[in-house]
Amino acid sequence: MKNICSVFENCGGCTTLNHEYEETIKIKEEKIRTILEENKIEYDVFNEIIASPEFYGYRNKMEYTFGNEIKDGPLTLGMKGRKRKYDVFYTKDCKIVSDDFNKIVEYTCEFFRKLNISFRNYRRGDGYLRHLSVRRGINTGEILVNIGTHKTNEYDEIIKEWSQGIMKLEVSEKIVSVLHSKTDSKSNVMKADELTVLYGNEYFNDKIFDLSFKISPFSFFQTNTKGAELLYKKVLDYLDEGNVAYDLFSGTGTIGLLMSRKVKKVYSVEIVEEAVKAAEFNAAQNSVQNIEFICGDVKDELPKITENPDFVVFDPPRAGLHKNIIKFLKEQKYENIIYVSCNPVSFAENMKELSDSYRLKEITPVDMFPFNDHTETVAYLVKK
Ligand SMILES: C[S@@+](CC[C@H](N)C(=O)[O-])C[C@H]1O[C@@H](n2cnc3c(N)ncnc32)[C@H](O)[C@@H]1O
Numbered sequence: 001m002k003n004i005c006s007v008f009e010n011c012g013g014c015t016t017l018n019h020e021y022e023e024t025i026k027i028k029e030e031k032i033r034t035i036l037e038e039n040k041i042e043y044d045v046f047n048e049i050i051a052s053p054e055f056y057g058y059r060n061k062m063e064y065t066f067g068n069e070i071k072d073g074p075l076t077l078g079m080k081g082r083k084r085k086y087d088v089f090y091t092k093d094c095k096i097v098s099d100d101f102n103k104i105v106e107y108t109c110e111f112f113r114k115l116n117i118s119f120r121n122y123r124r125g126d127g128y129l130r131h132l133s134v135r136r137g138i139n140t141g142e143i144l145v146n147i148g149t150h151k152t153n154e155y156d157e158i159i160k161e162w163s164q165g166i167m168k169l170e171v172s173e174k175i176v177s178v179l180h181s182k183t184d185s186k187s188n189v190m191k192a193d194e195l196t197v198l199y200g201n202e203y204f205n206d207k208i209f210d211l212s213f214k215i216s217p218f219s220f221f222q223t224n225t226k227g228a229e230l231l232y233k234k235v236l237d238y239l240d241e242g243n244v245a246y247d248l249f250s251g252t253g254t255i256g257l258l259m260s261r262k263v264k265k266v267y268s269v270e271i272v273e274e275a276v277k278a279a280e281f282n283a284a285q286n287s288v289q290n291i292e293f294i295c296g297d298v299k300d301e302l303p304k305i306t307e308n309p310d311f312v313v314f315d316p317p318r319a320g321l322h323k324n325i326i327k328f329l330k331e332q333k334y335e336n337i338i339y340v341s342c343n344p345v346s347f348a349e350n351m352k353e354l355s356d357s358y359r360l361k362e363i364t365p366v367d368m369f370p371f372n373d374h375t376e377t378v379a380y381l382v383k384k
Pocket of ligand 1: 269298
């Protein structure tokens with residue numbers, strides 16, 4: 001049997017761990033080819049999928065839920081079920097994270113089991129324990145642990161005791177931050193109406209190539225750092241020396257900061273204020289001055305940028321590009337567009353809409369999510 005974990009049959013954390021890795025990426029590549037074919041998308045070159053440099057233990061972030069596997073069963077901490085969406089499977093031997101993550105999960109689950117502390121029931125609106133987020137700087141070895149609970153002070157002393165135990169765990173990397181996020185939100189999404197630092201910093205650091213990034217507990221950062229480096233390299237390969245580049249849907253500024261080395265000026269647009277602040281900090285800490293961060297919606301901000309670009313990079317969320325952006329791109333006819341997509345379906349739709357104005361020169365799938373169904377693609381478009 002392949003290297004599967006104890007809850008693989010039911011856990012929603014991954015789907016194809018019982019297959020050879022090489023086989024899984026071929027299937028992904030085929031899936032993208034099929035979607036393009038079905039949508040009659042023409043292209044010049046379709047490159048072989050770029051494999052993830054690591055396929056076990058690759059994830060730099062996991063967000064676990066407190067719950068139970070069966071009704072009235074013991075407390076568990078892990079991932080929701082693939083089909084049983086309300087049940088939580090105890091992922092203490094997960095293969096797509098490092099052993100340190102598994103140690104943190106097991107310690108945390110056993111700690112609260114012994115004390116018989118309740119987990120959140122969102123239908124009834126009661127219970128204390130909500131989530132546990134663990135993040136890791138793959139290139140720095142820094143770990144951030146963030147526990148999410150309901151907003152009450154009742155168990156503050158117990159949470160302190162838990163955090164002292166976390167600090168004593170024998171992990172192979174370094175825990176630099178232990179946080180407590182409290183919320184009274186009705187939804188099952190991890191957030192912090194109140195954030196308490198129990199140990200260390202409110203953030204951790206990672207590197208992409210030689211650039212340093214400070215990552216706050218809720219900031220977006222690609223979950224597979226080594227895979228992201230290959231993805232970003234593919235994007236950078238399309239850039240010649242140029243005057244101006246746009247980094248649209250820029251998150252914490254990774255692509256823009258990397259592009260700033262090659263062009264004279266970069267404009268980055270991102271809607272989440274916290275991410276823009278982090279991006280500005282990242283620019284300063286890497287002494288990058290030729291980048292301007294704009295906080296807003298790409299569909300509103302893109303038409304306002306007056307300096308014409310040599311290269312435009314889009315890295316939108318799963319929904320793809322808004323119809324107003326498509327309309328603008330057809331009018332504008334940019335010379336070079338690099339489209340990073342995390343959803344082949346919306347990507348194909350956008351390509352269909354743009355096909356009379358742009359030629360799809362090259363497309364390269366990149367496996368950023370080993371043993372999972374998701375695939376990333378990098379596409380290079382030029383004006384017709
Ligand atoms: C797939 S992530 C890309 C992040 C970044 N390029 C990276 O590699 O780390 C998409 C980003 O788009 C942002 N976003 C979503 N909708 C947006 C919009 N309408 N305008 C601007 N940014 C948006 C999200 O907050 C998120 O940071």
